[in-house]
Amino acid sequence: MRIPIHLSQALHAAWQRKGALSALLWPFSLPVIGAVAYKHRRYAQRPELVYHSRLPLVVVGNIFVGGTGKTPVVIALVQALQERGWRPGVISRGYGAKVGQHARSGQGVLSAAEFGDEPALIARSTLVPIAVHPSRVLALKKLQKSYPGINVVIADDGLQHLALGRDIEIVVQDARGTGNGRVLPAGPLREPDSRLESVDFLITNLQSGQIAPRPFATLAHQLSMRLVPERVVQLSTGLTLDWPAWLAQYGNKPVAAVAAIGQPERFFAMLRAAGLSLEQTIGLPDHDAYERSPFSALASEHIVITSKDAVKCEQFQDARLWVVHASPKFSDPDWLDLAEQMLRVIADKKAKMAAVGARH
CATH class of the missing domain: 3.40.50.300 (P-loop containing nucleotide triphosphate hydrolases)
Known part of the structure; x- marks a missing residue:
């Protein structure tokens, strides 16, 4: 069972502090703590x-x-x-x-x-x-x-x-x-x-x-x-541009972003920090199977997606899809x-x- 993204975001926000909700749920955490301790002890022994x-x-x-x-x-x-x-x-x-x-x-x-x-x-x-x-x-x-x-x-x-x-x-x-x-x-x-x-x-x-x-x-x-975009690949053709070249050519046009990862906003924030203005964003649940296209509802000329989502989106043959390949800078x-x-x-x-x- 996958939690809807809005509920997941609300939970994560609540989990950042020891508020009323956390206090209410604390008794239910005690069995979890006990089970984890038992598991570690069992494998150690x-x-x-x-x-x-x-x-x-x-x-x-x-x-x-x-x-x-x-x-x-x-x-x-x-x-x-x-x-x-x-x-x-x-x-x-x-x-x-x-x-x-x-x-x-x-x-x-x-x-x-x-x-x-x-x-x-x-x-x-x-x-x-x-x-x-x-x-x-x-x-x-x-x-x-x-x-x-x-x-x-x-x-x-x-x-x-x-x-x-x-x-x-x-x-x-x-x-x-x-x-x-x-x-x-x-x-x-x-x-x-x-x-x-x-x-x-x-x-x-x-x-x-x-x-x-x-x-x-x-x-x-x-x-x-910190993750930074390095290159962008058009999913339907394989056309590849480095990030500065892609941004110069397409960044001044209406661009939307879609992400089905654990923290979609992290992907959107990375793009904005790298100079891209986003017309619209859609965050989907992590590991979404993309059984139906979320892109048909978007009117943007170009849509950027994560490399993780790209392995599930080739079926759509949408020329607007561009895959952003990011790499970590340590x-x-x-x-x-x-x-x-x-x-x-x-x-x-x-x-x-x-x-x-x-x-x-």
Whole structure:
């Protein structure tokens, strides 16, 4: 069940403070806190329940419900590792796709209906192998079996999937930080914010003009990022222009924007900050399947959409659709080098352990 976008926005606004609604819902959060604590304790006491890959594995996730910007971080990390000689593979839940009993894998141009919109976007953006299943362990096993040449795995989401062993944890949040600091339903958190004390990287996704929340008390490497448009592609023809060229040619004409992401307003704000005046905007629920065109009601000469939505909109053959490809600009770009150095140490350690095991 997907919450209507206006209700989702109202909830997130309420979750930013410990008001009357949060106080009313607080008793219902106590069982959630207890269940999370029991789950962590169970996996800590029974390590045989955790599946560890022979390869280094990085989880990119969050503790805040809704979109915080994980997918751009996953893509940036995959591309950075490719540039440094790694052969990554990605696993994901495949949200929105009916995967079935067995995990599904693929590479290149994948169907959003079969893999989910975010895995399809990652596959097209990076050309790395992808495997999807609600059980990340099954997805991991499928990925390793289907693509034995990979040497590092990135899990898109899955921070709370404790059956999946991981070597590095990256949490992505936005300017809301941890909101009112309470777990569902009294607050926006999937688990208590003390979880951030044990992660390796904490990345805050900010819009133009936003100030980062107060640094969290954690040993994690903390930094911020901002998404900026880099190139625009006409969906029906593949015509590609860099952002300044597209803005100069089309920015003075009526332009609308449509987004079906966790925080549509973040996409619209990025465009405005980059110099584009928007005649109209439409925010749709995250992972909307686009079963019907939302574009027919728009009279604008040009319509810009996200790259995540583009993998579901080719069917409409609407020449007005332009896909904005954005990339993150990190306050500390060196974090990618640090992550890669950590992975090399982990890979060496796992290789030595495997060699010892093989001799016995």
